[in-house]
Amino acid sequence: MTKQIFTMLGGLRKAMSDLDNAIPDSAFDYDLEQSTVDAVWDEINKVEKDFDKFQEFIEEIYEIAFGDNAINRDFSKQEVIERIQYYSNVSATTEEYMDEWNKQK
Secondary structure, three states: HHHHHHHHHHHHHHHHHHHHHHHOOHHHOOOOOOOHHHHHHHHHHHHHHHHHHHHHHHHHHHHHHHHHHHHOOOOOHHHHHHHHHHHHHHHHHHHHHHHHHHHHH
16 A cells, blocks of 8 residues: 555656646746745655655564565565564563563572
């Protein structure tokens, strides 16, 4: 799904750029201030950066679950969740046993 979003964002960026270049200023009966155009582009850039950060987060979670390059190895989101849950359960159980063992010392 994230790849589809990035494709969509790339398409949106290209469409806006093409539209900006294709329509002459004289086609509008009002002037759009450059600061408004710049603000729109700034928002697009912010969204792209947020998606980049989100993609990095997802990739790291996949790698925690299944190792290097896991995001490109066809694991489902459910498999990743189950593996992370398993790791969490093992960690919690280990902590419980360690606490009991330390109390007995």
